Amino acid sequence: MRIRTAGVIAAAGLLxxxxxxxxxxxxxxxxxxxxxGNGKLVLWTDPTRAPVLKPFAEAFGKENGVTVEVKEISENxxxxxxxxxxxxxxxxxMVGAHDWIGNMVQNGAIDPVQLTAEQKAAFHPNAIKAVxxxxxxxxxxxxMENVALIRNTDLVPTAPATLEDLIKTGKDLKAAKKVQExxxxxxxxxxxxxxxxxxFSAAGGSLFGTTAxxxxxxxxxxxxxxxxxxxxxxxxxxxxxxxGAIKTSIGNENGIPSFVQKKCAxxxxxxxxxxxxxxxxxxxxxxxxxxxxxxGQAKPFLGVQAFYxxxxxxxxxxxxxxxxxxxxxxxxxxxxxxxDPRPAALTAAADEVKTLDPxxxxxxxxxxxxxxxxxxxxxxxxxxPMANAEVAVVKGGDAKTAAEAAAKAITAEINK
Amino acid sequence: xxxxxxxxxxxSSPHPGSSGQAPDQRSRGGRRGEAEQVRRTxxxxxxxxxxxxxxxxxxxxxxxxxxxxxxxxxAWTALVIVGVVTALVAYLYLTPRHIPAKYLVPGTIFLIxxxxxxxxxxxxxxxxxxxxxxxxxxxxxIRAIETSSVTQVPGSPEYYLTIAERDGELVFLLVDPxxxxxxxxxxEGLTPVDGAEVSLTGKVLAAAGYTxxxxxxxxxxxxxxxxxSVPTAGGAVKATGLSRAFEGxxxxxxxxxxxxxxxxxxxxxxxxxxxxYFVNAEGEHLDQGWKVDVGFANFxxxxxxxxxxxxxxxxxxxxxxxxxxxxATTFALGMIVALALHSPRVRGTRIYRAMLILPYAMPGFAMxxxxxxxxxxxxxLISKLFGVHDWLGTPTTARLGLIVINLWMGFxxxxxxxxxxLQAVPRELTDAARIDGASxxxxxxxxxxxxxxxxxxxxxxxxxxxxxxxxxNIKLVTNxxxxxxxxxxxxxxxxxxxxxYRVAGFDSGVADFGFAAAISVFIFAIVATxxxxxxxxxRAQEEVYS
Numbered sequence: 037m038r039i040r041t042a043g044v045i046a047a048a049g050l051l052x053x054x055x056x057x058x059x060x061x062x063x064x065x066x067x068x069x070x071x072x073g074n075g076k077l078v079l080w081t082d083p084t085r086a087p088v089l090k091p092f093a094e095a096f097g098k099e100n101g102v103t104v105e106v107k108e109i110s111e112n113x114x115x116x117x118x119x120x121x122x123x124x125x126x127x128x129x130m131v132g133a134h135d136w137i138g139n140m141v142q143n144g145a146i147d148p149v150q151l152t153a154e155q156k157a158a159f160h161p162n163a164i165k166a167v168x169x170x171x172x173x174x175x176x177x178x179x180m181e182n183v184a185l186i187r188n189t190d191l192v193p194t195a196p197a198t199l200e201d202l203i204k205t206g207k208d209l210k211a212a213k214k215v216q217e218x219x220x221x222x223x224x225x226x227x228x229x230x231x232x233x234x235x236f237s238a239a240g241g242s243l244f245g246t247t248a249x250x251x252x253x254x255x256x257x258x259x260x261x262x263x264x265x266x267x268x269x270x271x272x273x274x275x276x277x278x279x280g281a282i283k284t285s286i287g288n289e290n291g292i293p294s295f296v297q298k299k300c301a302x303x304x305x306x307x308x309x310x311x312x313x314x315x316x317x318x319x320x321x322x323x324x325x326x327x328x329x330x331x332g333q334a335k336p337f338l339g340v341q342a343f344y345x346x347x348x349x350x351x352x353x354x355x356x357x358x359x360x361x362x363x364x365x366x367x368x369x370x371x372x373x374x375x376d377p378r379p380a381a382l383t384a385a386a387d388e389v390k391t392l393d394p395x396x397x398x399x400x401x402x403x404x405x406x407x408x409x410x411x412x413x414x415x416x417x418x419x420x421p422m423a424n425a426e427v428a429v430v431k432g433g434d435a436k437t438a439a440e441a442a443a444k445a446i447t448a449e450i451n452k
Numbered sequence: 453x454x455x456x457x458x459x460x461x462x463x464s465s466p467h468p469g470s471s472g473q474a475p476d477q478r479s480r481g482g483r484r485g486e487a488e489q490v491r492r493t494x495x496x497x498x499x500x501x502x503x504x505x506x507x508x509x510x511x512x513x514x515x516x517x518x519x520x521x522x523x524x525x526x527a528w529t530a531l532v533i534v535g536v537v538t539a540l541v542a543y544l545y546l547t548p549r550h551i552p553a554k555y556l557v558p559g560t561i562f563l564i565x566x567x568x569x570x571x572x573x574x575x576x577x578x579x580x581x582x583x584x585x586x587x588x589x590x591x592x593x594i595r596a597i598e599t600s601s602v603t604q605v606p607g608s609p610e611y612y613l614t615i616a617e618r619d620g621e622l623v624f625l626l627v628d629p630x631x632x633x634x635x636x637x638x639x640e641g642l643t644p645v646d647g648a649e650v651s652l653t654g655k656v657l658a659a660a661g662y663t664x665x666x667x668x669x670x671x672x673x674x675x676x677x678x679x680x681s682v683p684t685a686g687g688a689v690k691a692t693g694l695s696r697a698f699e700g701x702x703x704x705x706x707x708x709x710x711x712x713x714x715x716x717x718x719x720x721x722x723x724x725x726x727x728x729y730f731v732n733a734e735g736e737h738l739d740q741g742w743k744v745d746v747g748f749a750n751f752x753x754x755x756x757x758x759x760x761x762x763x764x765x766x767x768x769x770x771x772x773x774x775x776x777x778x779x780a781t782t783f784a785l786g787m788i789v790a791l792a793l794h795s796p797r798v799r800g801t802r803i804y805r806a807m808l809i810l811p812y813a814m815p816g817f818a819m820x821x822x823x824x825x826x827x828x829x830x831x832x833l834i835s836k837l838f839g840v841h842d843w844l845g846t847p848t849t850a851r852l853g854l855i856v857i858n859l860w861m862g863f864x865x866x867x868x869x870x871x872x873x874l875q876a877v878p879r880e881l882t883d884a885a886r887i888d889g890a891s892x893x894x895x896x897x898x899x900x901x902x903x904x905x906x907x908x909x910x911x912x913x914x915x916x917x918x919x920x921x922x923x924x925n926i927k928l929v930t931n932x933x934x935x936x937x938x939x940x941x942x943x944x945x946x947x948x949x950x951x952x953y954r955v956a957g958f959d960s961g962v963a964d965f966g967f968a969a970a971i972s973v974f975i976f977a978i979v980a981t982x983x984x985x986x987x988x989x990x991r992a993q994e995e996v997y998s
Contacts, residue, residue, distance in 0.1 A: 075668070100671055139584055142740055144587075144588060147600070150698045152696070152698075284845060285828050285829040285830035285831060347596060350674070351671065353693060354693070354694065356691070360696065420954060420960065424940040428935065428936075429937075431842070431845065437938045441941075445940040446940075448757075448941070
């Protein structure tokens with residue numbers, strides 16, 4: 037019996053120790069008031085941006101006398117954020133791409149951000165357009181990105197005016213054994229709707245119709261309209277059974293390296309390729325992806341990185357202060373650019389950036405015709421089926437059959 | 453008797469010191485004396501006390517760790533469960549009785565927590581529409597709809613905000629940027645403030661009768677400020693952060709009387725409890741929905757929706773082909789290598805073994821991506837060796853490629869376990885077979901293989917289960933492709949798991965967990981049936997050979 041008592045005493049002792057320890061850490065220093073927030077701001081971002089944002093977040097914390105925690109989420113940021121928000125363990129601020137907005141809004145995970153007319157005017161119009169969803173602004177943009185045509189100026193001194201020019205130059209260089217490939221556009225065995233969208237749109241293709249308000253309309257999927265089928269025909273002509281400019285053997289894993297190794301004179305890629313391209317040791321230039329001689333302009337997708345206020349955060353007012361009033365500041369935007377060079381969304385900062393880095397400006401110019409990537413949740417249904425249809429035509433499949441199959445799969449996914 | 457006593461003795465004392473003493477103490481007394489002895493042995497041992505304190509300490513720590521969040525989120529059911537389990541464990545390790553339970557309970561708790569609860573949750577989720585757009589409750593959806601419909605009242609000033617206090621009550625001091633006029637906003641409304649001192653940036657520095665709250669202190673009252681609103685004629689003034697405020701108005705509001713959301717600018721969305729959405733007369737729904745029970749709808753859809761059930765059989769056949777080939781090829785190669793290294797004539801077996809385990813030891817994700825690139829049509833190693841071919845773009849070669857990749861990744865595991873099993877086969881048996889005149893093949897076929905199989909069948913079954921759901925291989929190497937021109941939904945190498953992953957929308961980032969759970973239930977049923985049949989057959993085999 038003695039042992040039992042000893043055990044109980046030991047367990048009770050441990051319990052009390054535990055309670056005391058927890059009490060020690062949890063007890064706030066100041067006397068709490070009833071509606072007290074925690075005076076703490078939590079920001080989630082991806083691992084590449086976390087070290088960049090940390091000093092700015094900390095500066096904000098110092099300025100306002102609060103603690104700021106920057107936490108990096110290694111993958112699946114959007115789903116992680118939505119799930120955590122729902123459970124009440126999410127952050128106060130989320131950083132991410134603007135095309136998440138539709139899904140975050142339908143899950144009630146983010147709140148609109150009220151920007152003043154003056155603040156809105158300070159942003160690049162495309163950036164504001166990208167973060168606007170159902171007429172509301174849902175985030176403060178800070179960086180923009182889009183793909184452009186990057187060419188090796190040692191091989192091609194002047195930018196091609198049309199896609200036909202581009203193909204001809206590429207073929208001549210290939211015939212002269214100066215390159216192995218006509219064009220490096222990341223496509224891969226699984227297809228890549230994002231990188232090929234300039235070509236698809238230049239050929240007249242589109243994904244959605246538009247609503248009366250000018251937003252993409254999920255009830256009007258246009259991948260199998262005659263225009264889109266004609267565009268897929270043109271991609272087929274550029275594909276493996278045609279010119280050989282779009283190939284499934286060139287993907288994200290080898291697109292940029294192939295360009296750097298001079299296997300191709302042209303690359304379609306975004307600002308993220310610049311680190312590698314700069315080190316390549318040859319002259320390069322950035323221009324807009326050209327359109328077809330007889331056709332429309334190439335419209336790359338515009339992506340905008342933005343700060344969002346979590347709807348279920350614990351420090352919402354502080355989060356709004358950070359998003360609406362702090363990162364919209366020109367000096368903050370400029371500092372962010374210096375830490376992580378991506379074309380700035382704030383026009384005033386972009387003007388100053390221009391003198392620092394001409395590449396950023398060239399990417400913005402190349403994206404002038406671009407369209408913000410649709411932020412509606414239905415966009416998620418596009419990627420897979422559309423990529424499959426593009427792979428099919430690039431391999432020589434029938435464009436109409438592929439377009440119909442993609443439209444069927446997309447509509448089924450949207451209406452599920 | 454001897455075995456029974458030794459068993460009980462060692463079972464009741466978790467420290468090794470007592471098991472040596474127990475038998476001779478017990479041989480002196482009867483049942484009762486024996487129990488006395490056991491108890492005294494325990495009292496004397498410090499190992500006993502330390503182990504009990506460790507177990508109970510961990511349990512107490514877990515309880516304390518779990519309490520605050522459970523209380524904060526008002527999860528009373530979970531709280532009761534945690535409390536009951538903790539009490540049960542504490543009782544169990546403080547009483548000298550229930551000795552078998554001391555050993556079974558921890559494992560059972562883990563089994564329930566990590567195997568049974570997820571299965572039950574999956575089943576429960578299968579009967580709901582839980583997914584993106586339907587994650588929360590109806591109240592949360594209404595709140596989100598109202599919040600996201602708030603827009604600035606046209607023509608209203610974009611105020612500078614200073615947080616202040618009057619008689620302990622929160623006050624918004626608002627400065628009109630155009631006129632620099634100062635107003636105080638309380639829960640009653642706006643009142644002008646005269647003689648306030650305003651900075652160039654629009655902050656109120658001092659105002660008679662009001663105490664300006666410094667930012668840091670205001671930040672601590674976040675929830676109070678977020679909830680605070682100043683009623684105005686056009687709507688209400690709300691804070692945008694700590695330094696600005698705007699006059700906003702919600703365009704949509706919920707009306708409990710009609711269970712609908714209405715908008716003054718026209719528009720009426722009635723709650724649809726079947727779909728979990730607010731739907732208008734045109735059949736369009738608001739973005740934000742809520743979670744509802746849908747009965748068997750998910751199962752019905754999986755069986756009747758032509759885009760899903762139409763491909764089900766083809767996918768299922770390839771799924772079986774893949775899982776069976778994966779097990780058969782890795783087992784065969786593992787066996788050959790293990791037999792070769794088992795021969796006493798082979799030298800340097802350790803080096804060989806270390807090298808053979810390498811593919812198993814390398815990170816699978818990276819290996820899969822490297823394999824994918826080796827199959828690249830124009831630049832890959834396979835094309836360089838065997839000629840240019842669209843290896844992963846042609847159904848037959850893509851399927852073969854996956855089986856080869858899986859063989860490379862999987863055989864070291866089989867090699868390891870077969871090596872272990874071979875060492876347990878007595879040499880006398882194989883020697884006896886040889887003396888009886890059996891050929892090497894016959895000796896292997898009739899003696900070694902059956903004995904190895906008896907030990908390995910459970911592992912083969914689990915390997916089948918794993919490969920049946922081998923999502924990584926498919927996702928990273930082919931992503932289900934190649935796809936036929938007329939079919940953008942299902943590819944030639946899709947397994948049920950990779951196929952449903954896509955159909956349930958996880959690929960696109962807009963997930964339908966309810967439907968995915970329903971498919972998981974189907975996959976669970978298939979794997980469970982196959983495993984049960986296999987175990988049942990292997991038991992019959994065991995009876996023959998042991």
